[in-house]
Every structure is written in C-alpha cells, then in structure tokens.
Amino acid sequence: NENPAARSNLAAIDAAHHLHPFNDTKKLNEAGVRIIERAEGVHIWDATGKKYLDAFGGLWCVNVGYGRKSIADAAYAQMQELPYYNTFFGSTTPPTTLLAQKVTSLAGPNMNHVFFTNSGSEATDTWFRIARVYWKALGKPTKTQVIARKNGYHGSTVAGASLGGMKYMHEQGNLPIEGIHHINQPYWYGEGGTLSPDDFGLKAARELEAKILELGADNVAAFVAEPVQGAGGVIVPPSTYWPEIVRICKQHDILLVSDEVICGFGRLGSWFGYQHFGYEPDLAPIAKGLSSGYLPVGGVLVSDRVAQVLIDEVGDFNHGYTYSGHPVCAAAALENIRILEEEKLVERVRDDIGPYFAKALASLADHERVGEVVSIGLIGAVQLTADKASRRRFAKPDDVGAQVRNQCIASGVIVRATGDRMLFSPPFIISRAEVDQAIETLGQALDWLRDNVSE
Ligand SMILES: Cc1ncc(COP(=O)(O)O)c(CNc2cccc(C(=O)O)c2)c1O
Numbered sequence: 001n002e003n004p005a006a007r008s009n010l011a012a013i014d015a016a017h018h019l020h021p022f023n024d025t026k027k028l029n030e031a032g033v034r035i036i037e038r039a040e041g042v043h044i045w046d047a048t049g050k051k052y053l054d055a056f057g058g059l060w061c062v063n064v065g066y067g068r069k070s071i072a073d074a075a076y077a078q079m080q081e082l083p084y085y086n087t088f089f090g091s092t093t094p095p096t097t098l099l100a101q102k103v104t105s106l107a108g109p110n111m112n113h114v115f116f117t118n119s120g121s122e123a124t125d126t127w128f129r130i131a132r133v134y135w136k137a138l139g140k141p142t143k144t145q146v147i148a149r150k151n152g153y154h155g156s157t158v159a160g161a162s163l164g165g166m167k168y169m170h171e172q173g174n175l176p177i178e179g180i181h182h183i184n185q186p187y188w189y190g191e192g193g194t195l196s197p198d199d200f201g202l203k204a205a206r207e208l209e210a211k212i213l214e215l216g217a218d219n220v221a222a223f224v225a226e227p228v229q230g231a232g233g234v235i236v237p238p239s240t241y242w243p244e245i246v247r248i249c250k251q252h253d254i255l256l257v258s259d260e261v262i263c264g265f266g267r268l269g270s271w272f273g274y275q276h277f278g279y280e281p282d283l284a285p286i287a288k289g290l291s292s293g294y295l296p297v298g299g300v301l302v303s304d305r306v307a308q309v310l311i312d313e314v315g316d317f318n319h320g321y322t323y324s325g326h327p328v329c330a331a332a333a334l335e336n337i338r339i340l341e342e343e344k345l346v347e348r349v350r351d352d353i354g355p356y357f358a359k360a361l362a363s364l365a366d367h368e369r370v371g372e373v374v375s376i377g378l379i380g381a382v383q384l385t386a387d388k389a390s391r392r393r394f395a396k397p398d399d400v401g402a403q404v405r406n407q408c409i410a411s412g413v414i415v416r417a418t419g420d421r422m423l424f425s426p427p428f429i430i431s432r433a434e435v436d437q438a439i440e441t442l443g444q445a446l447d448w449l450r451d452n453v454s455e
Contacts, residue, residue: 007047010035021156039066042427042434044414054414055426055438060230060262060379061288064339065427071294071335078331087116087325096325099334103286104301106271106337110280113307116325117298120261121155123285127300128159129319130283131222131255134306137313144179145215147208147223147254151185153231154224154259154285163224165232181215183207185229186237189372189383189391201238209248222255222283223248227273230262233421234381236374242277255282255306261298262379265289266340266428269350269377272301276376282306292336297329345428349377356432357424360439367446378428382442384420386455394420395455403453407445413438 015029035047042065044054057063064071078095085093096116104112115130117123128146135143148154150165161169162176165185170176184191184207192200212220225245229235249256258281263273267289270276274284282305287298302310310317323329340346348354354377361373361380371385384400386392394400401417408415408422415438416423422442426435 007035010047041065041067042430050412052409052412052414053434053438055424056414056416057425057427058293059288060267060425061293062427063265063267063289064292064336064345065429068292068294068336068339070339071292071332074335075295075328075332078328082327084326084328086322088320092325093327093330095327095330095334099330102334102337103290103299107284107301108272108275108280110303110305111284111301112304113302115300115302117300118296118321118323118326119155119298120285120287121157121160122321123261123287123298123300124154124160124163124259125157126319127257127283127285128163130300130302130306130310131257133314133317134255134309135221137309140218142219143221145181145220146179147181147183147211147220149185149225149229150182151187151232151235152224152226152229181211183211185232185235186241187233187235188238190393197238198240201240202244204237205241205244205248208245209252212248212252212254217252217254220252220254222257224257224259226259227263227268227277228376228379230379230425231418233418234374234379234423236376242279246279257281257283257285260284260301261287262425265337266346266349267377267379267425269346269354271346290336291329291333294336295329295332297326297333340428349428353428353430353432353435354378357435360435361424363439364443364446367443369446369450375424378424378426378430380424382422384422384449394453400449400453404442404445404449407448408441411441411444413441415442
C-alpha cells in the first residue's frame, strides 16, 4: 500500500506548513508525521497501510465507531438541502431545533435547554459567561469567581486553558486569567497518602468549602469539575467525593458545572456522567460523543434554574458563534444519537462490554509495574509504578508513559498516556476479542517496561 513518494511528499508538505496542536513541531518534523487515511469500526489505517486498533476512540470521542455511512449520508443530505444558515437574529434550522430537543430529552428532568457551540472549549467559555450573567441578573454581581481543579482539562481557549489545571498550559499565555482558582484533584493513588479512599474523597471535596470560605461565598459563581477527570489521567473520585461536592455547592449557593465533554453520551454507561454519580448540575458543557467526532459540535446543557433567569431576567444574552447550531453538524449529531439509541450502545457499555473491559483491565492489576487500575464503563486507566508497595512513581512519568504508549502503538494498538497513567476510551462497538487484544498488548508493554526500564 505504501507509496513512499506520495507519503513522504505529504509528510514534507505537512512539515512545511502545518502547526499541530499540543506538539513540538521541530521534534514532530524530525520523527515524521503519521498520516491517517481511513478508518472502519474500531480500526484506523495509516498511509503505509498499517492497521491500528484505536483503543482511545480518536480523542475520547468516536463512541459509535468509524465508518458509519448513515452519519455521512445524513450530513450529505443536509448539506445539499441547506449547507449553512445561522441561528442569530431569530433564526433556526430544523436539525438544530430537533437536536436541542433530542439532547435535552436525554439529560434528565431539570435540563431542558442547550446553547450550541463548535467545540468543548467554546462550551467552556459559554458556561463561564452564563454563570456570571446569571448571578448579576439576581443582583449578586460580585459572584464572579470560579473554582476548578488542578490537573482538570476544560479546553484551550483563554478561559478553557485558565479553568484547566495544567501548569504547562498556564505558562504559555500568562494564564490563568483573573477570577479563576484551583483546588486539588481527587487523585487518591497519587495524593491520598495514608488516607483511605473514602476519607480522602471527603478531604478533597472539603477543599472546595475551604476555598469558598477563603474567597467569600458572595464572590463565588461556580465550581467546575469533570465527573471523571479524563485528560488528567482518568482520575475516578472516591465514592464519598461527589455527594460532598453537591452538599457544599448547595450550602454555599454555588453553581455546579459538570464538564461532560468526555463523560457525556454514554462513556460511563449512562447518557451523562452526572447521572452515573447521581447529581444534577446547573450547567454542563458537551461535545465529543455528541457527534462521535464526525463533525465538530458542542454545547452547554442549562438547568431550569439557570435557564429561567437567562430567559426571564437577562433579556439579550450577547454571546454566540457563527456556526452555533450549524445544520450539517446538527444532522450528523442527530444520526449519531439515533445510532446510540437504536443499537442500545449506552446500555451495552453499562451492562456488557463495560463490565467485560473492567474484568480484562483488572487482569493487569497484579503486574509488578502496575499501581492501580480504574474504570467506569468504557473509560479506564492503568497506573504505572516503580514500586507497588510504596506506590513510588517513576522519576520521569511522562517519558515512561510515552515509552509504554509507543510499545503499544508499535504493536498496533492506540492508547493514550497522561504521565505514568495508560488510558483507554474505545468506541462502544469494541468486541470482547478486541478488548482482549488491547489489554494483552498493554500487558506485553508492561513486561517490556519491567525488563527494560530500571528505577
Ligand atoms: C473535559 C473536557 N472539556 C473540554 C474539552 C475541550 O474540548 P475541545 O477540544 O473540543 O475544545 C475537552 C477536550 N479534551 C481533549 C482534547 C484534545 C486532546 C485530549 C487528550 O486527552 O489528549 C483531550 C475535555 O476533555
């Protein structure tokens, strides 16, 4: 399949003109870019014809799997009918309105409105402004501060990168912007010390209360958190965490924002992550699984409490994007959700392949280089450790994670590494045999780590 000239030519063109996200362009150009040409089911192929099992689902997002012709057909038909019109100036288009109805019908009884965006980052900036507008309309204009978590990820816009808790992002662009504060993440394995997970869950949650009291509840607009922190390493909170967060937000009258960009649309075995953990947010950004990545679309689910103020008190809400509610993206998202419903893929994650995946992942727990394995539905992580008993971390977690990831990719399985945690987020259609292949491949990479990386 390899056409060396064509491939190397494309790589050379890419090196000459394409600046990639989250990448060191010089290193990338030396290594050579991987040209992905096609995909089907859970597999992708690069330009050399190499086939990979994509156990990471693109970027956490290809929930229905690749090659869904019906999504392409839906987008094509809509594009021929009406390729674009805006939702400004009192307009909408049929797919946009129907998508708003469909998404809110899945979001629970108190989430009946959605604001559309093109991405999760734009959804973050949207709820950030809604939260402040809400409190101002209620006569509390000083409630502007937002609390987020270290190692959380909420996107790459200025507010998104500021609300995220990644220091290496803050250092680029003089972030965070003012008005944003961070508390620790509920990462028991790395930060729980000698506490039990349950005690640590309460301790981590109560950092929110301390921060609110430090800032003054009359100055705090909202708290944002991912049900499970994805890009931060699939940090699953102890069971005591979320109930305590809910208590604190209620007690101090702080809006609760649940970032559903990864956890939404079935990833945890429920339509939204907050349904899995049993809480109801005031605002919830969505993207990724909304369209399974087939076209860029995002949004913010808005609770009745907030929507009522936005509608009855605020009047003009001066925010929005050219492509907010884009009809072709909406048509693709509608077909994506139809597939999730018709094939009962969310139930499959909850009742079948999710439990199977958890069992397969647990088979790695005894490996001498594994500190913990965690999963909910079809999101999972394997924590690497230099010493099981002491939970000692490798000196260079990023390097170790990258080496293990590269071993897996060389063996034809795409996984993600965040530091020293190996992450999975496969399409919901993954078969049991493909789960076994992904786990076995990681197991071989762990053996390689044990036999080749000391310390
Ligand atoms: C929880 C969460 N919130 C917001 C965003 C921003 O969405 P957009 O990217 O569509 O603007 C995300 C995105 N998450 C994301 C995006 C790109 C790469 C990776 C990775 O883990 O390597 C993760 C996310 O995971």
